[in-house]
Amino acid sequence: MAIDPEPPSRLASFAxxxxxxxxxxxxxxxAVILEVAALPAALLIGPMIAAIAVGVSGATIRPAPSLFVAAQGIIGCMIVSAIEPALFRTLLSGWPIILAAVLSTLAASSILGAMVARWGSLPGTTAVWGSAPGAASAMVVMADAFGADARLVAFMQYLRMIMVSISAALLARIWVDTGDLAHEAIEWFPRLVVPDFPMTLAIAAIGAFGGRMSGIPGATLLGPLVLGIPLHLGLGLDLQLPEWLLAASYAFIGWTIGLRFTRPVLLHAARSLPQIVAAIVVLIGFCAAIGAVLAATFDVDPLTAFLATSPGGMDSVAIIAAASGSVDLSFVMTLQMTRFLIVLLVGPPLARAIARRMSRGSS
Structure with missing residues (x-):
């Protein structure tokens, strides 16, 4: 079923x-309202909600892809600055549990995707690709090549990212005492340190744009990590990330995600929206249960474990974890990266196999 073209709107007529x-x-x-409510990651959630509102209202603007890549590079540097050597010992000592958690999430998402495809009204194998917990861009490309509805796959992938982001931010608000944090003055424009700040920009740019040139899905976020971790841990390089730069990066990521939601896509997905939302909620709950096991195993707080296992995008999870104050960002991102790499290798072939099996079953 084709998606109807965007109907004319008053907002679209604006320059x-x-x-x-x-x-x-x-x-x-x-963002200010969310900040006043002490909701973590308000600088991500606020622009994301605003972008959804103007996107559904017919806005025609879109952030330049290069700005989104640059923003991911900055988030990659933020993750690098949180990585600690002691974490690798934890990862090595508990790798069987971590691997089991990753594979369980992959299996659960595949089963839920197949169920939505069987019981819902989504065309073809769209639900299988939309539920796969891989990089959203990778799943959209693979889905399009396999004949699924790429726009609806993108809708499912980014809807899950939004639901995970908002739920994680709400849980952070409940579990983390932000009373002291709320009174801390934020220095938006600190003195830029040389060579820390120029090196941070170089790592972000070379890592993110080099990753994009590689053609590997998700490499725009992984590139700065591959480049920055040896420099940070091996050579002791301090990365400087001023608040104004992080806020701009959060906004571009939120806008890029939110503006993907347009009225035609929402109307087309409306029939299957209850099944899609239910599947996402079940997947979030399943990952939270896995997080409870990890919290007991690795002696980390529940919010850290929840963020480490949540099925959202690495960039948005990193922003929420960093904004939550007491969360162990290093632990969160190590598990997220581990799952990302495994899903990147196993996710597309598994989704393709399920989709092919479903196609044979319906023929």
Whole structure:
């Protein structure tokens, strides 16, 4: 079933600068409201919600892909700055449990995707690809090559990212005492340190854009890690990430995700939306149960374990973990990266096999 073209809207008739101004203003208002409510990652969630609102209202603006890549490079550097040598010992000592957690998540998402495809009204094998817990971009490309509806796959992938981001931020608000953090003054424009700041920008740019040139899905986030971790841990390089740079990166990531939601896509997915949302909620709950096991095994707090196992995007999870204050960002991102690499290798072939099996069964 084809998706109907975007209907004309009053917002679409506005010039691009006015649309950007509206998006920026709405993002600021929502972010301030969330900050006042002490919700972690308000600088990500606010722009994301604002982008969904203007996207559904017919906005035609989209962030340049290069800005999204640059933003992921900055988030990669933020992850690098949180990595500690002691974590690798933890990872090596508990690798059987971590591997079991990753494979369990992959199996659960595959089963849920097959169930949505069987019981829902999504065309073809779209639900299988949309439920796969891999890099969203990788799954969209693979789905399109296999004949599934790529736009609906993107809708499912990014809807899950949004639901995970909001649920994780709400849980962080409940579990983390932000009373002291709320009174800490944020230095938005600190003195830039040489060579720390220039090296941070270089690692972000070379790692992210080099990763994109490699053609490997997710390499825009992994590139800065591959380049930065040896420099940070081996040579003792300190990365400087001023708040204004992080806030801009959060906004571009939130806008890129939110603007993918348009009215035609939402209307097309409306019939299957209850099944899609139910599958995402079940998957989040399943990952939370795995997180409870990890919390007891590795002696980490429940929020750290939840973020480490949550089926959202690595960049959004990293932002929420960093904004939560007491979360062990190093532990969260090590597990997220481990799952990402395994899913990157196993996810597309597994989804393709399930999709092919379902196609034979329905023929």
């Amino acid at each position: 691009a600068p006015w649309q950007w101004l509206l998006l920026a203003a709405l993002s600021l208002v929502i």
